[in-house]
Amino acid sequence: MNAEHTSLLSLRVSVDYANQQGVLQDVCLELKRGEILGLVGQSGSGKSTIALSILRLLHMKKGVARGLINFSGRNLLDLSEREMRSLRGKEIGLVLQSPLSSLNPVLSIGKQLREAWRIHAEGDSKLCSDVIAQTLSSVALPHDKDFLRRRVSQISVGQAQRVLIAMAVLHHPSLLIADEPTSALDVVTQTEILDLFRKLNQKLGIAILYISHDLLSVGAICDRIAVLVAGKIVEELPVTQELRTTSCAYLQQLSGFIRTP
Amino acid sequence: MKVARAIAVAVLLVVSLCALFAGKLSSPDYAFQYREVPDAAPSSAHLLGTDDLGRDRLSRTLYGTRISLSLAPIAALISISLASLIGGLAGFLGGWPERITMAVTDLFLCLPWLFLLLIARSLLPLNAAPLTSVLITFLTLGLLGWAAAARVICTEAREFRTSDILLQARATGQHGWRLLTMQFVPRLRPVLFAQFLISIPVFILSEANLGILGMGVAEPLPSWGSSLRELESFSSFSGEWWKLVPFTLLVLVVVSFQVLLSREEISL
Amino acid sequence: MLKRIAIRMAAIVVTILIGLLVSATLVRMAPGFDSDEHQLDSRLSADTIAALKADKLANRNLLSFYATYIAHALHGDLGRSSALGTPVSELIRQRAGQTFRTCGSGLALGCGIGFLFAFATGIARASGLDLLFGSIATLSLCIPIAALALIFVLLRVPAGLAIATVIYPVVYRYARNILVRTLSMPHVITALAKGSGPIRILICHIIPVCAGQFLAIAGISVSLALSASIAIESLCGIPGLGQLAWQSALARDLPVLVTLTALIAVVTILANSLSDLVPPTVRSQGS
């Protein structure tokens, strides 16, 4: 069996919030191993809700998910909280959109990385620092003591985003959920981060659910695109190499999809 | 949770309707002393019995509800507004305005305000109408109650000032009023809400305590506070449940506020 | 650094001096400053009444009182109580220990339970718990403090518990709501997504981040405890500073009240400086 063709994640969920019904209505998504799926949609269309419901963190926003979330052959909605916890960070990683506030402001970066490692791994501190150093260099960050001792307020936004990504891929998860990871970044950093995602995908074989409203970036790295409008998937298309290079017209068409209803 | 909220709405609605139609539901004269039956147990004539002077407890409770329940939240709002204005501004501006405001707040928390209230009473004419003095009382309470909350809000605002939520919001072009309403106020809401819930019963009780300075609700006007003062010699309560009705009502109302206002789900 | 501390100290001293002036003015201007309950005693001659009031009348001129008070205070002499005739410093020495114990235990207990319950509602993710603890808080807020004191005497429970009952609702409400806000912050979601358990989230990602606010709450609960101790000590007959404050307020005892205000101001300022010790958690970028 070729890993490329087995399904990693397939979901079919509806989500209600306490103060808003039908945020997601029977949304179906399928993600293969090693694939990058772009999820695009306007703000408020329910993209982040999908991310949180896969990680089963929806209750943080007072939401309830119903349906089926099949991940590596298990329905996540049936798992206990303890089982779920061992899955988070180990098999599914998450990168949020505002890197500076997504890192703990009072702990040093090194400490947060070590924490992320220790939650799911045994072993001495030597191994731990090795893995961290390795991961940091793979996201093109320095891994000297001085950098690790810094806090989030002492690094740049781009660096913070790389730290977040490093933290998410520390355990080589099979799925990485990136919720608008580039929206807070400048164009140059954006490109760098996108390159990084592609590299991680190719080198480590990590499947990525790439959530964004920025069609250009989605078009740049994704294998397929799903379009979410008002809680429903309205379009699912593959992105071919050809499209990727001369994509303008097509993307325009997609934009139409997003804006019309 | 939905059920709880529905119950809360129902409680508040019933209580305010009862207060509104106090005259229809009970004897309209809350001040009349039925001197043949002082301190009586509930009967068909007096559904909640009578107080120590023979006044109908039910009508006193209902009219008292009208006064306390309309004025205490207003006083709470005044103190919240002051606290968020002073604390928020100080924390937001930072630097010396913050330091001075905080020094003033510290000072405010330890000054003997009792004497200010005494001075205020001596300036008020002795024949001031009961309602006027109630209004003044609650107003004073609202004006004096901000300091503690202002401290918490200031700390909050200081964190907000230095956070990059602000930076990011600024970066996306929000500024001024919009920044205030979109970012700052929602962030402060939990603290303000806490302050509101704490203040209501505290103000209702303080009004009763101010009564002993001559600044509370003057006789014969009823208020929850003066009914609650009866609890102070509670050893007489063995089995006299009807004396606990105002207390129970107050607890019910504040808990209902709590259920209604707490929108945030808490969990980890 | 030394300069900063010096400025800070100077600011505290100025605050206290202003506090002294304001409280002296309030007491002096309050009605009944010149009066004495023995004025109604028909057995006493005018001479005797004048003698009874002599100590108080010596303080009639506010500015001269203020000047002498500060001059003497610099030499460690806090004056003499005009109602009890005892040196103020001795009165305070006799009573400070009692109040320290009562308020200290009350504060520890009140803050402890308040924070504990707030965390419990946070961790257990049950809104039922919140309703329960919130209702307990409401209940204790709705009981008049005099009744509270009486209940505690009836049950032979130490007065510290009564102070804890006053502090708990405030600490619980503020702490719980700050906790709720912090819980929805992105770094907590990140930490959750890493697979951290609730305890770890609380200890590593919430408490350090909210330390400033939590200390601010602890700080204001100190001044709350002090004001509660006035009522509780005088109702329960506990010979502490609170009881002294109440007696002096009734007697318009200027030297005692002014000294107590200064004392409370020092404690309040120190307590409230706690939250300033913690630097703002999130610094603006660009360093």
Next chain:
Amino acid sequence: MRRASAIIVLLLVFIANAWAQAGELRLCLHAEPKTFNPIQVVDEPSETIRYLTGGVLLRVNRTTQQLQPELATSWRVSKDGRTITFRLRDHIYFSDGTPFSSADVEYTVKQMMDPAAHSPTGDAFRSGPGDVITNVISPTEISITFPAPVASLDRQFDQVAIMSAHSPKKELAVLGPFYLADYKPGAYVLLNRNPNYWKKDASGRQLPYLNSIRLEVQPNRDIETLELRRGDIDLINSIDAESYDKLNAAAPQLTHDSGQSFDTEQMWFNQVAKAPVPDYKKAWFRSTAFRRAVSEAINRSDLCRIAFLGRATPAIGPVSPANHFWFNAKLVPISYDPAAALTQLQGDGFRKEGGTLEDRAGNPVEFSIVTNAGNKYRERMATMIQQDLAKLGMKVNVVPLDFPSLIERITQTFNYEAVLLGLTNVDWDPNGQMNVWLSSSENHQWNPKEAAPETPWEAQLDRLVRAQAQSMDPKKRKQYFDQVQEIVYDHAPFIYLVNKNALSAYSTSLTGMQPSVLRPQTYWNIETIAKR
């Protein structure tokens, strides 16, 4: 075996505790005592301690209301009422062992009358200008001459605790049944049995029976009642009506109602000419018809029944009917008659329009009654008077004020309209009230320090109280005082409302109790009280 010995030890500890407590009387003071110096006493807590520790020459028997000898075996008052001669007991020692002689009495009188000492106790003897002459005739005999006659001179010595002239312990050396052993400010005063106390009981056993008295400082009356019920204290000297009622329901064996006391609750109108009150209101307050109408429109029996739960009696005048000798028996209780009151008002130019009473000029009658806040009974009475007077069409506002503010208003600024207060009468002899009736006095509360009597009846009062003070003949004095009571009755400068009952409560373990209406009601015979 070990368990048995443990039980025995426990039992012994328990018995020892019980033994130690058996002879200890415990009660509450309601405030901090301000002084332990007997001549400086003004406040009640200090007076309690003076009573329990001080040895006096003569004592008023609180049951018979008669004088009895104590440290003096006999005494004689001269005809002019200025000189008193005492013969003292022999072989008496102070609590610290210093012997007692007439020199100590001389010392005490000198201290008390020293103008620089401002002794409140001495005020009772200050009848005129001049020096007090003491003449030590022998170690057991002394005569004291005052510059002017002192009304009921001998009875005043009930308040004079003899101090030692020589003891190094100064005023802490005492002749009374107990001495001050320990004092923790704000917490308690501990008195121990005076081993040198001179009195013996009929069987020759030395008094007092009690080993010690522990006076706990406890301002809260509710807690005091609670402690009595629990057995933490043994005695409540004067308990308020409501606590009495509760206690009576739960444990009737503890409560004692000695009946109508000497204390009065009264209200009066502000008649001060320069008071900051509108002139038309002053005119009402100065009208005898207005005051009498108000007095008659108040339902006193309702006040007693409801405000005091039946533990009070309608008052008639300044002297309580319980004071059998001095009360003017010709006075009849003031009848409750709103109709007559209205007629009386109409005669004075008032008229009732709709529900409102108006004076001649058409001003609606509205005034405020101030009273001291926190006194439940006075607040209740004021509220009831509010409803009573509403029947006449008067609008009354009840304003409770804290005590110092109230005193300032009624003694200094005169910024009040009517006040409701109580006065305690410590003295059996109404001479103690003299300052209240003299129009020139500061204690002439409705209109203090009048340069000359402003009304004929006040002039008459001045004459009568002066005459009774000069006279030594009890019958004459009684006649003068009867007239004083009649004038006060007719002109109602004070509207007397009720006489509270003397209520007390004490544990059944106390024996020898003889509660009285005179202060100190329950422990006046402290030396013969024992605790089982």
